[in-house]
Amino acid sequence: MKNIVLLGSTGSVGTNTLDVVRAFPDRFKVIGLAAGNNVEKLAEQVVEFAPSIVSVADELKAGELVQALRHVGLRHPPCEIVWGVEGATEIAVQPAAQLVLGAMSGSQGLLPIYRAVEAGKDIALANKETLVIAGQLIMAKAKEKGVQILPVDSEHNAIHQCLRGVARSEIRRLILTASGGPFLHTPKERWNAVKPSEALNHPTWRMGQKITIDSATLMNKGLEVIEAHWLFGVSPSQIDVVIHPQSTVHSLVEMIDGSIIAQMGITDMRSCIQYALTYPERLESKLPGLDFGKPHRLEFFSPDREKFACLDLAYKALQVGGTMPTVLNAANEVAVAAFLSGRLAFSGIPETIALTMEQIASEPVTSVERLTNVDARARIFAEEAIAMHV
Numbered sequence: 453m454k455n456i457v458l459l460g461s462t463g464s465v466g467t468n469t470l471d472v473v474r475a476f477p478d479r480f481k482v483i484g485l486a487a488g489n490n491v492e493k494l495a496e497q498v499v500e501f502a503p504s505i506v507s508v509a510d511e512l513k514a515g516e517l518v519q520a521l522r523h524v525g526l527r528h529p530p531c532e533i534v535w536g537v538e539g540a541t542e543i544a545v546q547p548a549a550q551l552v553l554g555a556m557s558g559s560q561g562l563l564p565i566y567r568a569v570e571a572g573k574d575i576a577l578a579n580k581e582t583l584v585i586a587g588q589l590i591m592a593k594a595k596e597k598g599v600q601i602l603p604v605d606s607e608h609n610a611i612h613q614c615l616r617g618v619a620r621s622e623i624r625r626l627i628l629t630a631s632g633g634p635f636l637h638t639p640k641e642r643w644n645a646v647k648p649s650e651a652l653n654h655p656t657w658r659m660g661q662k663i664t665i666d667s668a669t670l671m672n673k674g675l676e677v678i679e680a681h682w683l684f685g686v687s688p689s690q691i692d693v694v695i696h697p698q699s700t701v702h703s704l705v706e707m708i709d710g711s712i713i714a715q716m717g718i719t720d721m722r723s724c725i726q727y728a729l730t731y732p733e734r735l736e737s738k739l740p741g742l743d744f745g746k747p748h749r750l751e752f753f754s755p756d757r758e759k760f761a762c763l764d765l766a767y768k769a770l771q772v773g774g775t776m777p778t779v780l781n782a783a784n785e786v787a788v789a790a791f792l793s794g795r796l797a798f799s800g801i802p803e804t805i806a807l808t809m810e811q812i813a814s815e816p817v818t819s820v821e822r823l824t825n826v827d828a829r830a831r832i833f834a835e836e837a838i839a840m841h842v
């Protein structure tokens with residue numbers, strides 16, 4: 453039995469993770485859950501999985517969770533309730549936890565994951581922003597503590613599978629596939645008029661709002677390039693992105709002799725989550741494989757990096773190094789939130805990020821506190837830029 457802590461339990465990855473846990477009741481015990489605001493869903497999860505500790509966004513939500521638990525018949529909370537980043541962090545370092553699955557969205561997942569690595573917990577990581585901001589610190593700490601960082605993100609999960617038994621010296625390049633999102637064929641001139649509902653309509657994956665907008669701008673792929681750099685220890689020039697609208701090939705590895713290994717499958721995150729939770733074992737799954745009784749078309753072509761400027765900005769941030777990926781990530785989070793709330797045009801997302809990267813200089817990465825400080829400064833600048841109508 454593996455004791456797991458799930459950060460972001462009420463989200464898209466979180467609920468898929470609990471589906472995997474449900475399928476293997478003899479393998480996994482959920483001992484801690486962290487969510488944000490969705491206390492109704494969290495209350496249902498508490499009843500079903502009986503964790504010993506849960507966390508919510510803030511004290512107000514903790515009170516609402518107590519009420520929600522009463523609604524489902526529990527007069528007294530059956531577990532400890534904590535809140536805020538401190539609460540999620542307390543859950544992530546529980547002595548009994550053997551694996552922490554990081555599925556909070558955005559930069560708020562950073563501290564709980566970093567502290568979990570410090571505490572020697574293995575990590576299954578969906579929350580890519582964590583590695584974008586602090587990949588250098590997290591990977592160094594993981595090495596020091598002998599901690600495994602297992603990728604849940606489908607592309608990195610695919611590469612992890614392709615690289616089993618492969619020496620690093622045999623790799624020529626990693627090739628991340630991207631669906632291209634809903635605006636692959638939309639002329640950039642129309643980007644000013646794009647509505648959030650259109651950007652949230654991803655052609656192949658069902659995900660949370662932030663990652664879905666990132667997929668529409670291709671920033672998601674840019675963040676994944678940075679994530680791949682830290683996870684697999686390859687240089688930026690060894691990481692390519694290819695548009696593959698069918699999302700059937702989840703990613704590929706090209707060897708030094710030109711041979712290419714690809715990982716394929718259905719678009720269901722439960723497959724990646726199960727792989728990360730059970731690694732190094734593989735368990736029989738009820739999920740279907742690809743149906744080759746039907747015709748499959750596989751297309752691959754290069755992304756238009758002028759149109760999808762966010763991808764270029766991510767490569768640039770990685771090449772500049774230091775705290776620049778933190779700046780990129782902070783500006784992106786602010787711009788995406790502004791777009792979703794109607795304060796910024798879709799085309800303003802890359803503009804805001806570019807302006808912020810010009811304004812906030814890169815510094816050496818020395819501590820999590822330094823990164824938090826840079827993150828805060830970048831957010832303030834990006835908000836101001838948006839307020840001045842970039």
Ligand SMILES: NC(=O)c1ccc[n+]([C@@H]2O[C@H](COP(=O)([O-])OP(=O)(O)OC[C@H]3O[C@@H](n4cnc5c(N)ncnc54)[C@H](OP(=O)(O)O)[C@@H]3O)[C@@H](O)[C@H]2O)c1
Pocket residue numbers: 459460461462463464465466486487488489490491508509536537540554555556557558560578579580581604605606657658659660661662663721
């Ligand atoms: N979805 C996918 O298929 C997918 C694939 C690959 C990678 N990822 C990555 O996985 C992460 C999660 O993505 P998602 O699509 O699952 O996002 P999501 O559906 O938006 O879920 C985010 C989760 O984080 C929780 N959360 C938000 N604010 C919080 C706070 N202050 N404290 C604690 N928890 C908080 C949310 O809680 P409430 O809902 O209760 O507020 C929710 O449980 C992202 O980094 C994304 O890039 C996702």
